[in-house]
Amino acid sequence: MKQVSFTQLMTYVRCPEHYLFRYVLGIRRQPRKVFKHGFAMHETLQYHFEQKKADGKGIALAEAKEFFVDSFGSALEDYKQELEEARPYLTREYLSKEKHVNVGDMIDTGLKGLEVYFRHLNPYIDPDLVEEPFAFSVRPGLEVVGRMDLTDKKDVIHELKTTRVTPNHQDIRTDAQISIYQIGYKEVTGRAPKGLSKDYIVLSKNNSKIVRFRVVRPFIDKKTVLRSIETIMDAVQKNIFFCLHPAESWICSKEWCAYYKLHQEIKKLGFQAFMEKYAPRYHSRRQSSTLDTKGKNA
Ligand code: SF4
Numbered sequence: 013m014k015q016v017s018f019t020q021l022m023t024y025v026r027c028p029e030h031y032l033f034r035y036v037l038g039i040r041r042q043p044r045k046v047f048k049h050g051f052a053m054h055e056t057l058q059y060h061f062e063q064k065k066a067d068g069k070g071i072a073l074a075e076a077k078e079f080f081v082d083s084f085g086s087a088l089e090d091y092k093q094e095l096e097e098a099r100p101y102l103t104r105e106y107l108s109k110e111k112h113v114n115v116g117d118m119i120d121t122g123l124k125g126l127e128v129y130f131r132h133l134n135p136y137i138d139p140d141l142v143e144e145p146f147a148f149s150v151r152p153g154l155e156v157v158g159r160m161d162l163t164d165k166k167d168v169i170h171e172l173k174t175t176r177v178t179p180n181h182q183d184i185r186t187d188a189q190i191s192i193y194q195i196g197y198k199e200v201t202g203r204a205p206k207g208l209s210k211d212y213i214v215l216s217k218n219n220s221k222i223v224r225f226r227v228v229r230p231f232i233d234k235k236t237v238l239r240s241i242e243t244i245m246d247a248v249q250k251n252i253f254f255c256l257h258p259a260e261s262w263i264c265s266k267e268w269c270a271y272y273k274l275h276q277e278i279k280k281l282g283f284q285a286f287m288e289k290y291a292p293r294y295h296s297r298r299q300s301s302t303l304d305t306k307g308k309n310a
Pocket residue numbers: 027028029030254255256257263264265269270271272275
């Protein structure tokens with residue numbers, strides 16, 4: 013059974029080449045302080061809601077802040093190691109950008125983010141499922157797996173995000189993740205959710221705030237989601253990995269993309285030669301199929 017997660021699917025949607033490097037070749041290379049920060053915020057709120065589910069109250073804001081600082085601290089230890097391992101493969105621009113990300117500022121904004129979350133959103137959420145795993149079939153032999161951040165006792169799914177840019181309502185209209193959550197929720201509980209909420213903590217030094225968008229049902233229907241997943245996985249199966257980003261796109265830049273050097277290399281070598289270099293299994297599979305063909309032709 014082939015399993016695919018939402019993160020993997022979205023990686024392909026954002027950049028098929030990135031999917032190739034990360035999931036086909038298994039090259040993990042994206043050390044970023046901001047990811048560790050998001051992880052620590054997520055872990056803190058997960059811990060809080062697990063407690064709240066058990067005792068009706070959860071942890072106090074002061075404890076949440078302490079938990080966040082500890083969690084971020086240990087995530088940064090992992091980050092240092094990941095950065096050292098990846099350093100030879102990263103561009104100068106990427107490393108310089110990372111170097112200038114200020115950890116002190118990140119702690120401040122995280123603490124302010126928790127304050128606004130506890131003041132404006134926490135009182136209204138009565139948790140039901142916290143980090144609940146789900147799985148559903150797309151077709152025989154293909155399954156989507158994932159976890160829902162949080163659902164409440166009113167059958168509303170909450171997707172928690174931290175961001176530095178104020179989001180807009182369009183985000184929820186185009187969000188395939190909430191469609192996947194909706195299917196997952198039905199699989200787990202046997203009922204359709206009554207609502208879907210995207211809860212953003214907008215992080216800022218002076219003006220952190222909560223922005224929330226709620227809908228009754230996703231804009232992308234189940235059929236469309238399943239068809240898109242099948243299409244992506246068929247493309248992966250057929251080795252369709254391309255770069256669509258224009259040269260000046262921020263996403264495809266030396267500062268942002270941790271795979272930029274590989275990106276240059278695949279452009280230079282071409283797909284076959286690149287795969288022969290980085291995927292020995294792919295190489296031996298090709299060789300044996302060439303031998304088979306030769307055998308058949310002989
Ligand atoms: S360099 Fe561009 S195309 Fe290549 S993995 Fe990065 S974002 Fe994708």
